Amino acid sequence: MNKLVIVGTVAFDAIETPFGKTDKILGGAATFIGLAASHFGVNTAAVSVVGGDFPEAYLKLLSDKNIDINGIEIVENGKTFFWSGKYHNDMNSRDTLATELNVLANFNPVVPKAFRNADYVMLGNLHPIVQLSVLEQMDKNPKLVVLDTMNFWMDNALEELHEVIKKVDVITINDAEARQLTGEYSLVVAARKIHEMGPRYVVIKKGEHGALLFHHEHVFFAPALPLEEVFDPTGAGDTFAGGFIGYLAGTGDTSFENMKNAIIYGSTLASFCVEKFGTERMQDLTQQEVLKRLKQFKNLTQFDISLTNAL
Amino acid sequence: MNKLVIVGTVAFDAIETPFGKTDKILGGAATFIGLAASHFGVNTAAVSVVGGDFPEAYLKLLSDKNIDINGIEIVENGKTFFWSGKYHNDMNSRDTLATELNVLANFNPVVPKAFRNADYVMLGNLHPIVQLSVLEQMDKNPKLVVLDTMNFWMDNALEELHEVIKKVDVITINDAEARQLTGEYSLVVAARKIHEMGPRYVVIKKGEHGALLFHHEHVFFAPALPLEEVFDPTGAGDTFAGGFIGYLAGTGDTSFENMKNAIIYGSTLASFCVEKFGTERMQDLTQQEVLKRLKQFKNLTQFDISLTNAL
Numbered sequence: 001m002n003k004l005v006i007v008g009t010v011a012f013d014a015i016e017t018p019f020g021k022t023d024k025i026l027g028g029a030a031t032f033i034g035l036a037a038s039h040f041g042v043n044t045a046a047v048s049v050v051g052g053d054f055p056e057a058y059l060k061l062l063s064d065k066n067i068d069i070n071g072i073e074i075v076e077n078g079k080t081f082f083w084s085g086k087y088h089n090d091m092n093s094r095d096t097l098a099t100e101l102n103v104l105a106n107f108n109p110v111v112p113k114a115f116r117n118a119d120y121v122m123l124g125n126l127h128p129i130v131q132l133s134v135l136e137q138m139d140k141n142p143k144l145v146v147l148d149t150m151n152f153w154m155d156n157a158l159e160e161l162h163e164v165i166k167k168v169d170v171i172t173i174n175d176a177e178a179r180q181l182t183g184e185y186s187l188v189v190a191a192r193k194i195h196e197m198g199p200r201y202v203v204i205k206k207g208e209h210g211a212l213l214f215h216h217e218h219v220f221f222a223p224a225l226p227l228e229e230v231f232d233p234t235g236a237g238d239t240f241a242g243g244f245i246g247y248l249a250g251t252g253d254t255s256f257e258n259m260k261n262a263i264i265y266g267s268t269l270a271s272f273c274v275e276k277f278g279t280e281r282m283q284d285l286t287q288q289e290v291l292k293r294l295k296q297f298k299n300l301t302q303f304d305i306s307l308t309n310a311l
Numbered sequence: 312m313n314k315l316v317i318v319g320t321v322a323f324d325a326i327e328t329p330f331g332k333t334d335k336i337l338g339g340a341a342t343f344i345g346l347a348a349s350h351f352g353v354n355t356a357a358v359s360v361v362g363g364d365f366p367e368a369y370l371k372l373l374s375d376k377n378i379d380i381n382g383i384e385i386v387e388n389g390k391t392f393f394w395s396g397k398y399h400n401d402m403n404s405r406d407t408l409a410t411e412l413n414v415l416a417n418f419n420p421v422v423p424k425a426f427r428n429a430d431y432v433m434l435g436n437l438h439p440i441v442q443l444s445v446l447e448q449m450d451k452n453p454k455l456v457v458l459d460t461m462n463f464w465m466d467n468a469l470e471e472l473h474e475v476i477k478k479v480d481v482i483t484i485n486d487a488e489a490r491q492l493t494g495e496y497s498l499v500v501a502a503r504k505i506h507e508m509g510p511r512y513v514v515i516k517k518g519e520h521g522a523l524l525f526h527h528e529h530v531f532f533a534p535a536l537p538l539e540e541v542f543d544p545t546g547a548g549d550t551f552a553g554g555f556i557g558y559l560a561g562t563g564d565t566s567f568e569n570m571k572n573a574i575i576y577g578s579t580l581a582s583f584c585v586e587k588f589g590t591e592r593m594q595d596l597t598q599q600e601v602l603k604r605l606k607q608f609k610n611l612t613q614f615d616i617s618l619t620n621a622l
Contacts, residue, residue, distance in 0.1 A: 089496070090496060185400070186538070186539055186540055188537050209517070209520040210521075212537060219611055220611060221534040221611050223521065223532040226499050226523060227497070227499060228497055229497055229500075260614040260615075261614055261616045263614075264614055265616075299530075300530060301532060301612050301614075302612075302614075303571040303574075303575055303612075303613075304568070305575060305576075305605060
């Protein structure tokens with residue numbers, strides 16, 4: 001069974017959408033990534049930090065999904081990272097109402113010894129210094145390192161971000177961030193420039209408009225499933241990334257052809273994530289439901305034009 | 312050979328983009344639709360009106376593509392419809408600099424007798440009264456009527472627009488227009504409401520974000536081909552529609568499965584249209600080039616997840 005290390009936040013979120021609002025609920029990049037990756041029979045460890053206020057039940061929820069939580073440091077006299085946001089009516093933009101770093105401010109990630117030989121590493125959105133530290137702790141070069149990041153680090157830690165970008169195989173980034181990072185409007189040109197920064201694979205997430213996977217001259221596109229309503233987009237990007245790397249680790253196949261499937265799995269899982277608040281929908285998601293939705297994705301995108309007598 | 316009637320503008324366009332600008336060049340919905348449909352071996356007639364200022368060479372260009380031009384009225388003492396626009400840097404928005412209706416103001420379309428039994432009718436973007444008039448001239452119910460329209464008619468002739476929407480099989484409309492027509496943000500819900508207005512098939516065009524085809528509970532999505540640069544988007548929507556109905560008329564198969572292929576052909580042809588100013592790229596486009604790009608579309612969208620042992 002392949003090993004997967006996930007570093008990222010484990011957090012409290014408070015979310016407001018046009019459909020309602022929540023108190024502090026379970027959130028964080030590592031949480032969403034871990035829940036998504038748990039669908040693929042991978043030996044997974046989460047590396048993160050929480051405060052003494054973090055409920056035992058939330059940790060149990062993760063370990064019940066076979067996520068090793070020995071790498072989640074508990075700072076007993078500290079408070080857990082907290083994020084609060086409010087989505088606008090179109091669900092495509094949001095205001096951050098609060099960001100309390102708390103224990104995250106002094107986070108020194110420690111990869112559990114048993115996972116330092118992992119072949120798969122997912123660097124969830126965090127300070128690039130923290131992401132680099134995880135890579136440095138690995139005993140050998142992993143087979144595949146996937147990096148997620150965001151515009152905040154481009155604004156505040158660009159040099160360190162470039163250090164980590166240089167060292168990863170895959171970067172996942174949204175369209176606005178790809179444009180910011182490269183100064184190019186065309187996503188095709190932006191992807192080419194990001195290749196030159198290091199990553200052999202560039203995934204550009206376009207939210208409700210799907211995701212693009214670039215590998216030099218090769219490109220693949222997966223739409224987001226058209227939904228009647230998006231209830232809460234929080235965690236969709238992390239769920240996508242978790243499905244992506246989870247599928248690759250589960251199959252042990254990092255070819256471009258298999259990455260296409262990984263993108264489809266990521267999109268499929270993300271389409272569930274947005275149906276309820278926070279991690280709620282992901283907690284009890286069954287294989288049966290995933291298979292049914294994969295079939296919808298096939299119907300949504302697959303066609304049958306024979307190119308020999310096409311016209 | 313199936314017959315196709317296209318009604319729409321045949322016009323002069325003057326276009327400004329970040330890459331350059333043109334004088335008055337050949338444009339118009341019927342022009343782009345006709346050039347796209349000409350790839351499918353269909354017996355096509357264009358129904359339109361031009362002024363005495365319209366060059367013979369432009370009409371010859373259409374008839375050289377086997378488009379019957381007997382339905383293009385020439386008002387010798389009138390001037391041809393003229394549109395001028397300037398695209399912004401992102402190419403997704405534009406300012407209209409001039410709209411001179413000229414001969415279009417009194418356009419009474421006449422479908423040539425030989426085409427009144429056509430099975431395929433494409434109602435290009437025009438006043439809904441003109442579109443209705445074309446339908447009324449048909450000897451029998453066509454097998455498939457496709458309607459294109461825009462927000463201008465929703466603002467200025469909504470009642471007449473609903474009259475024509477009621478009578479068509481397929482409507483093509485962009486995402487903002489689908490939202491305006493229905494008052495629904497979710498495109499899934501918007502499509503359902505448009506179904507209730509009449510059309511069994513709803514195509515929602517999202518520009519660089521692709522196109523969705525809805526047929527009640529069935530949905531299909533085609534991305535736009537990711538391009539290094541969009542040189543001039545003028546006519547892309549009409550080219551898409553022309554490829555769509557041209558392929559359906561050429562194959563004579565209006566099943567949902569074949570409509571998926573038609574959407575792919577429409578997207579493929581539109582991806583060429585935007586590479587040069589106006590109709591320039593479409594004038595000399597070869598079957599070989601189309602086939603090559605269809606292959607790119609396959610690589611872009613097709614994946615191979617077996618659903619029997621998917622996870």
